[in-house]
Amino acid sequence: MRLDIILRVIAKLLIPFALVFGLYVQFHGDYGPGGGFQAGVIVAAAVIFYALIYGLPAARRVVPDAVVEFLLAFGVLLYSGVGIASILLGGNFLDYFVLGADPVSGQHRGIFWVEAGVLITVAAVMLKIFYVFAARKRDAGEAGQ
């Protein structure tokens, strides 16, 4: 792909927009269609796009495997952390009403952090799946040498 200058330039232009669009979908989830699942996939797609154009090793330098594995566990912890926080604040598990001063702000705060957890986990899982499949032969070759 070294000589495909058009692809490389277009990718450089598009990837920031894809990431911002991912964030838009994430935060728009409060008011319209959107949310962590979709946003996570878009964010992961941006990184996968990068990997397709610049090669897997380049993508793995930007988002290393260890980071991906950390994030996919961290997102789940963030999600369940909200649930446990609401138990500590005197509500039921995942009770957003107790998270803020009034129920509406509590709902906002709760869903914000839960969706953040979903975004992180979904993006990380999608990347992990891509990395594992794409690097299968490469890693096996390295291990064999």
Next chain:
Amino acid sequence: MTLASHFSYWVTVLLLMVGLFIVIARDNLIKKLIGLGIFQTAVYLLYIAPGKLIGGVAPIIGGQFAVYSNPLPHVLILTAIVVGVATLALGLALVVRIKEAYGSIDEDEILAMDARDDTSPVADRDGS
């Protein structure tokens, strides 16, 4: 017109049968997973189609709206899609490993190799 009004159900049933047939009749492990995907997708349709009412709007309480579409099936199916993706990813990962271990993704060939393995008790994955 019951045939037309039940259109989505006919499609659902058709897709279910097609998907299940592929799972049963194909030997290629990847094709089986594709059939499984179709089978699952048919069920998504069963949920989604009745949720939409023609002329219905999002269920926001307000005087000017009278007919609401049901958003719940969409949320359920979003979850089911995620489950389906996870299943497919895991299935494909297994097929990759099977291909590495057996050198084939054809079920008949693999079962034939297994039948040979059964006569020699210890058959490690890396052939040792």
Next chain:
Amino acid sequence: MLTQHFPALLVVVPLVAAPIIVLARHALASWLIALLATAASFGIAAVLLDQTLADGVISYAMGSWEIPLGIEYRIDAAGAFVALIVAGMGLIAMPYSRVGIAAEVRSEEHYLYYALMMLCLAGLLGILVTGDAFNLFVFLEVSSLATYVLIAMGRDRRALVAAYQYLLMGTIGATLYVLGVGLLYLETGTLNLADMAARLVSVGDSRGVLAALAFITVGISLKIALFPLHLWLPNAYAYAPSPVSAFLAATATKVSIYVLMRYFFTIFGPTEVFDARATGAILLGLSLAAMFVPAIVAIFQHDMKRLLAYSSVSQIGYITLGISMDSVEGLMASAMHLFNHALTKGGLFLVLGGVVLRCRGAGFDRLAGLGHTMPMASFAMVVGGLSLIGVPGSAGFISKWYLVSAAMHEGQWWLVGAVLASSLLAVIYVWRFVEVAYFRAPPADHPAPGEAPLSMFLPALAMIVACVYFGIDATWSSDVAMRVAEVLMSSRSIVQ
């Protein structure tokens, strides 16, 4: 008070443990976390069983949403009883796993093994505690996906094919279940199980409900491995790592049986559809077939793990036989056998795991002369085998006794004969092991293996001893099983 959150915490504790284990990565640390989380789940399940036996149903509103609208966690004596079995088996399997997986799973994958065990546990417990039909599907898939990976971790390459086949069958089963739930949702407009049951009564004899009953029965039967739908089970149990075989044999099918009981008696029980169609008769026929055909297949196996797996399919027949009787006595026998068979088969697979470790295989040629080379393990296997047969003084006897007396209570004398005949088949397949272990010379290349390591043998021994204990003093288990049966039947009899 923390106890009021126990229905949620039962699932949350193992679910949170899984990502923590992935973050920890270290094999010993992840084992400790898994052990702690399983112990916590077991404690919570014990408290919940105690509470449900005293107060009846415990209901918990997830996120404090009003109950028929939000997801409800709802646990009664039946759910808590099975939860105790599942968490208890997890607690036995955890100390066992430390050494048990060392030979079968690559060391850099150990933390993943524990994380997956936690997810599997969370999924199984979630099925038992949730009061929402769709949430149940999600937990079913959480546990199933974890299970597929756990099976694929087996050393033999056939584990991969077994996991793949289970993935196909399991996904078809779960999808059929969702299909049934979708039809029920279309009929009633609710996904809350209690609410659904109340609304179904007024729906009447509808074709949609009938289709839902059929789909859910077939879907869950696939997960149970009820006789003609059992094809995934033998290979999955045979090639999975030993602790996984033991854990699954004692829990996964049992949880699915609970789901079937729940749907038959709580959801469809009060409807006309259930009474009008011959659901019980169909289940009776399948149960009888399950009691005989896989037992005969088990006799002709050449591998102890596969033999035990086919025996599992056969024993499931006894449990569903009790369900098909549609009486408190029958259900009580089912609940008893669910518990006793979990003890017996879990114990047998645990003992066998130690043997496999030492003999490098579970084929009969590897096990020959086991009675001399590993006398303790071999004796434990025989005791477990006696419980499979149902010899007096073993747990298996108690549940078969209740099953037989339930049949007599119904006036179905021929069922008594069927249970006895099927037990004779069990005698034959257990004898196969005795013959191999005690009357054959050890293979020539066999290095004197010695007993299994203590960390593996002690949990296995604990299960086998429990097997004998509950065969001699069955007061606790029969009391709880009676309550379970009463709870399930009470929802069955509510008509209008």
